Amino acid sequence: MAHDASHLPVQDPVALLRERFVAAIDAAFPTLRAEGVAIDPMIVASKQAELADYQSNAAMGLAKRVGKPPREVAGAILAKLQLDDVCEPVTAANIAGPGFVNVRLRKDAIANALMSMDAPSLGVALSGEPHTIVVDLMGVNLAKQMHVGHLRSPVIGDAIARLFERVGHKVIRQNHVGDWGLNIAMTTARVMRLASEGTLSIDRITLDDLDKAYAAAQAECQRDMAGLAAARQWHMGPKVIAELEAQVDGATNAFLEARKTLVALQAKEPATYAVWKKIYEVTMRTCIEVCQLLDVKVTDADSAGESSYADELAPMVDDLISRGIAVQDQGALIVRLDGSGLAIPTGEESIKEPCLIRKTDGGYLYATTDVCAVRRRVQKLHAHRGVYVIDARQNLHMRQVFLTSKLAGYATHPKTGKFAQLEHAAFGSVLGEDGRPFKTRSGDTVKLADLLRETFERARQAVQSKCDERNVTLSPQELEHTSRCVGIAALKYADLSTDKAKDYLFSFNRMLAFEGDTGPYLLYAVVRIKNIFRKAAETGVLAGEGSSWKQGPIGVNAPAEKTLALALLRYPGVLQSVGATLDLHRLCQYLFEVAGCFASFYDQCPVLNADDAAVRASRLRLCDLTRRVVEDGLGTLGITAPERM
């Protein structure tokens, strides 16, 4: 058995080595388990290929516990290790530095691991029960054009959603549409007024019209509200405020009209509601169009607008009051999160700033809606986990909403009785190449539609000129498809390949660059592999062999083959760890590494021109597996590779 690796159920070498090292540590230090110490062998892929394939970092941590020098501990573990069937012989020379244990896999073990990974799942398996995960990945506002500020959330959120789906969880996407409140009422009121004046046709209204109406309505009401706000800020008392309100309402009808419209909307008064509905449809149509352009999986079915919570707010607030969760403070209704009232659950951090639930005038705030959304997502949708892919500037707000929901019991999962895991996947702002907020030359905000158009146009030119260079002719349809793939890859990879918590420097030139760590580079790696198989089919190299190469053994002999193989084997582990941390840039970095390994392999190891049929078959399998891993990983990021480019 010791030398028969062919039947080992090896998929992930890390898992196998973990088992073997746990057994060895158990045998070397039997008292540990009795003491209830969790044994973590800390197996990790080695950073330096010249030292090892994998290493265990356990000895150093164990040293203090067992009262022996780390290298001695490593020696004791090593004495009990049984790895002959999968690793090259392990001797005292494998102990390095302070007590690292280095191991090198046998080539046949690598090959076996690769072959067991060569399945539709690519070795990715769900450990434990599938969870229901709500991903809040978009929050478009009614009657407003989408702009650069709306770019990151769907790109990052969709990737996170796809990742959870890929590892086997149930994902519910939520587009938290800003479709309710006074601002919307103001716009609705203005649109109705313009329509009755005959200067606007509601049937033919565009998002551009709405965008203008929104801004104009804001301006109409703004100066009046500014006066009110000043009066309130200086604590001039309800009497003065009331007088000002009267003055203001008399001066312009806009503010009064907006409030009346809000009441009408809340009552679903037919004429008003119909206009609102039209505004909603026009906004959402372009929103969904943008999602399709970006290849972001968000549909109308994922929309859960603020309006959908409107009727639930009053009863929820009553519930909060009756149970003493919310209390009056300076005329408003708040939930204290600093521990002065309700006790903060263990493991949660208190927050000094209270959560404002209801205004002095009785109106609700966005925190009210967001708490309500937590309640629905956990209580009705049964979310075990809620991921909010929202601008980092909302961090305090999100923490307040989460803690309020927990104090209210809304975040307690109905089945498990435990808090749902609520997390703010915060991301930074989009900056221009000058390091300042991304704007047009004239200083306006960049419309998302314009940004996408320019991306695809630049991608098309890049693809076209490359094809001219190579004497490749693409049909107009294929050019169109390839350009979209390249554009999407460039845009998304640039966004996803850095730590999302940081601000993100947007640069067309960099993301669409012909060389380097970019989306197009990864697509190119995939296309090169596809070309090999196309060429094989065209030239009949595989004629007579059929698809027999798919079953043949994989040989891992050349250095480049081994490096590539070890990289491929890390894939399931990378997906798993990224699923826990939501650090998508690690998946990007991994894919870039695999693509790099493949490029070296491609350079050094002839595939179709291999010396003999067995090597050729083996390398074809390696190519195929590489292609599937990279395409699978890119797909998880929401990126699709074309056939040719």
Add this chain to the structure above:
RNA sequence: GUGCCCGUAGCUCAAUUGGAUAGAGCGCUGCCCUCCGAAGGCAGAGGUUGCAGGUUCGACUCCUGCCGGGCACGCCA
């Protein structure tokens, strides 16, 4: 004032969550297409990880204090 995020090569970013000599890409200097597409590969130069302490076998990572930048802080969303 309080809180959150950040500070790494000239530029843009990483660093397996405390592991070995801090790595990539761009740019720069050299090589490699009679051979599966060079959007590629190989090699080189480039660093006191903002500063000062501390924790330990080991710190870019954790703790404390400064310096510098961004953001947020009850009746907008």
